[in-house]
Amino acid sequence: MVVWWHALLTALWGGLMALERRAFLQAMISRPLVAGAGTGFLLDDVQTGLYVGVVFELLHLGGVSLGGSHAHHETLPAIAAAAMASAMGNATGSDGTPAMWSLSILIFAPSGWLGRRLETRLDLRARKYVGRARDATNLQEFRRAARQNLRAMWPQFVFYGVLSGFACLLGYAAAPLEQVIPLGVLRGLAWAYPAMSVVAAAIAVQGSRASGRSLIASVSAVVVSVVAFVTWYRSTL
Amino acid sequence: MSPRPLSASTLWRVFGRSLFIQAGFNTESLQTLGLVYALEPALKELYPSPDAEQAALQRHLTTTFNTHPYVSAAIVGGILFHEQRLASGDEGPEAVAKFKSTLMGPLAALGDGFFWLSLRPAVGALSAALVPVISAWAVPVYLLLYNLVHFTARGRLFTLGLKYGDGLVQRLEAVRVKQYGERLRQLAAACAGGLGASIALSFGLQQRDLAGLELTLGCAAAGAFAAFLAERRVSPYIMLYAIAAAAMVAGLLST
Numbered sequence: 001m002v003v004w005w006h007a008l009l010t011a012l013w014g015g016l017m018a019l020e021r022r023a024f025l026q027a028m029i030s031r032p033l034v035a036g037a038g039t040g041f042l043l044d045d046v047q048t049g050l051y052v053g054v055v056f057e058l059l060h061l062g063g064v065s066l067g068g069s070h071a072h073h074e075t076l077p078a079i080a081a082a083a084m085a086s087a088m089g090n091a092t093g094s095d096g097t098p099a100m101w102s103l104s105i106l107i108f109a110p111s112g113w114l115g116r117r118l119e120t121r122l123d124l125r126a127r128k129y130v131g132r133a134r135d136a137t138n139l140q141e142f143r144r145a146a147r148q149n150l151r152a153m154w155p156q157f158v159f160y161g162v163l164s165g166f167a168c169l170l171g172y173a174a175a176p177l178e179q180v181i182p183l184g185v186l187r188g189l190a191w192a193y194p195a196m197s198v199v200a201a202a203i204a205v206q207g208s209r210a211s212g213r214s215l216i217a218s219v220s221a222v223v224v225s226v227v228a229f230v231t232w233y234r235s236t237l
Numbered sequence: 238m239s240p241r242p243l244s245a246s247t248l249w250r251v252f253g254r255s256l257f258i259q260a261g262f263n264t265e266s267l268q269t270l271g272l273v274y275a276l277e278p279a280l281k282e283l284y285p286s287p288d289a290e291q292a293a294l295q296r297h298l299t300t301t302f303n304t305h306p307y308v309s310a311a312i313v314g315g316i317l318f319h320e321q322r323l324a325s326g327d328e329g330p331e332a333v334a335k336f337k338s339t340l341m342g343p344l345a346a347l348g349d350g351f352f353w354l355s356l357r358p359a360v361g362a363l364s365a366a367l368v369p370v371i372s373a374w375a376v377p378v379y380l381l382l383y384n385l386v387h388f389t390a391r392g393r394l395f396t397l398g399l400k401y402g403d404g405l406v407q408r409l410e411a412v413r414v415k416q417y418g419e420r421l422r423q424l425a426a427a428c429a430g431g432l433g434a435s436i437a438l439s440f441g442l443q444q445r446d447l448a449g450l451e452l453t454l455g456c457a458a459a460g461a462f463a464a465f466l467a468e469r470r471v472s473p474y475i476m477l478y479a480i481a482a483a484a485m486v487a488g489l490l491s492t
Contacts, residue, residue: 023260026306028357028383033365037376046373057365058429059473064353067303067345068267098440106481109474126263126270130298133270137294140287142277145294149261149274188488191452192481194440198460199480201433206467208358208429210422214464217430221460224431228438 003090007168009042010083014076014164015157021075022119023153032056032078039079043086043168048096051193052082055105058200060112062207068123073115076160080167081108087171092178099189100178105196108167118159126152240321243279248317250278252395255313258306267303275313276320283324293320296330304341305348310391311405312340314398336403343406347414355418355425356386362428369435433460448491455487 017038021030028034033053040049060074081104088104089096129148136145178186205217254275261270276297284290297316304312319333364379371378397405437460441453459480466476 019260022262024257026259027387028360028380031357031361031379033361033368034376034379037373050368050373050376054365054368054432057361058432059477061358061361061425061429064349066349066353068264102481102484106478109477113474123262123264126261127265129261129270130263130266133273134295134298137291137298140291142281142287142290142294145298146274146277149257149270152261152263152270182489184489184491185485186488187491188485189481191440191455191488192484194436194452195456195459195480195484196477197436198433198456199463199476200473201429201436202460202463203467203473203476204358204362204429205426205433205464208362208422208425209354210426211419212423213426214468216423216426217433217464220427220430221434224434225438228435228442232438232442 003087003172006043006087006090006172007165010039010079010168011161011165013039013042014079014083015161017075017079017164018156018160019153021073023156030075032060032074035075036078036082039082039164040086043083043090045086045089045095048085048089048101049082051098052085052101052105053078055101055193055197055200056081056109056112058197058204059109060207061204062209070116070119072112073119074112076115076163077105077108077111079164080111081105083164083168084108084171084174087168088175088178091172091175097190098193099186102189102192102196103174103177104167104171106192107170111163114163115160122152122155122159125155239325240318240327241283241324243282243317243321247278247282248399251275251313251317252310252392254278255310255391255395258309258313266298266301268306268309269298269300269302272302272309272313272316273297276316279317279320283320289324293323296333300334300337302337302341304345305352307352307387307391308344308348308394311344311394311398311409312337314395314400315340315402315405317399318402340403340406347409351414351418352387352390355421356383358425359421359428362425362432366428366432366435369432369439451487455484459483 017030017035036049036053037046040046056074056078063071063074065071085096085100085104088100129152133145133148205213257274258268258271262268273294280290280293284293315336316333319328319336322328323330360379360383364375367375367378397408401408437453437456441449463476
């Protein structure tokens with residue numbers, strides 16, 4: 001059963017996060033890790049949101065908007081994929097599974113590109129507010145002139161909100177797929193999650209732009225592997 | 238003549254409004270609308286005459302403004318420094334225009350280099366690496382660590398600009414931002430590498446069979462190959478879909 005208020009909540013959250021990312025505060029609430037976990041919290045599945053968010057956090061770690069250019073949108077895919085995976089879990093009466101996480105990530109990863117295109121279009125559209133601010137200043141309506149700054153936020157809120165809400169609905173619609181997909185593909189999707197996470201981590205290492213990053217990351221990976229293996233081995237004794 | 242003072246409530250309003258500096262970002266005037274929005278309460282107080290306020294608003298509305306959103310606090314503070322002197326007749330309008338145009342570029346580079354390219358990746362990677370250990374608590378850790386620096390810097394930069402005007406450059410030179418930046422980037426690389434290994438191992442060990450070992454080794458090989466490809470600027474999306482396809486083939490073959 002589709003929980004419509006889940007879609008509504010996701011739409012509101014997606015719209016607000018688009019504003020936080022771009023227009024107001026920029027306190028990193030809209031980063032994939034945080035926004036993804038927040039989406040999961042709203043849809044009663046924090047773990048799904050968190051693990052989907054981790055992949056997008058790593059994937060977009062090196063992304064940066066400099067000057068007037070935009071990086072790929074990291075918030076939209078994180079929220080959309082987290083919403084879809086959480087909704088799929090809700091619809092099947094369980095929490096999201098790694099297979100659902102992978103499927104959602106694969107469907108919504110390209111929305112980072114879409115988000116960037118949309119952002120550029122909205123920047124073009126926002127030019128009209130400059131003219132309005134100048135007109136208001138000429139009429140000595142200073143408050144109205146200043147407030148033109150805030151009007152540009154509405155389209156951001158609406159467009160990104162609608163896309164996020166749509167992702168939630170897609171999750172409910174796609175839930176029956178779990179019963180139809182062959183077991184081998186489901187297993188492959190489940191395996192795809194750690195594989196994509198590791199690839200995203202490698203992309204993040206490059207995105208860090210640190211000098212000697214490959215060596216640092218390799219040493220860190222070896223140390224973590226040894227510690228994790230020893231811990232696991234002791235627990236099996 | 239001493240500069241015309243601004244009330245504390247107006248300064249708070251300007252600072253609060255500077256958090257919206259990018260709301261009206263557009264391709265024509267970039268952050269100009271945001272700057273005007275932030276300055277409006279102060280200009281209203283400094284210029285009681287509508288004609289003078291109009292001239293002040295037009296001064297900022299007709300020039301393009303763009304910088305890093307966090308360090309814009311320093312420029313907003315510095316503009317107030319100059320506008321106070323302009324309102325009391327100590328300076329001409331060219332001083333504020335020069336301040337703005339001279340500083341917005343270098344400060345943008347400083348903000349981009351430290352916040353976007355160093356602090357954010359470091360805190361993001363560290364928090365992501367903490368997810369397997371502390372689960373959802375990684376989220377408040379992320380927000381706390383990042384915003385402790387972020388809001389402290391914004392508040393400090395605003396007061397520096399307000400107090401010293403052009404002199405804030407000397408104050409900023411004393412902060413060794415470049416050195417901190419490199420360390421933060423190295424932290425990001427270490428955390429990302431560690432997290433990759435942690436995820437590969439934890440998912441593999443969960444299975445407790447040969448397939449688990451294959452998954453861990455496959456992930457490790459994929460990570461190493463992806464690192465090689467990433468350094469050669471191969472699209473992240475191609476790598477993501479390729480590894481997902483490989484995992485699904487492996488899943489199908491294992492049935």
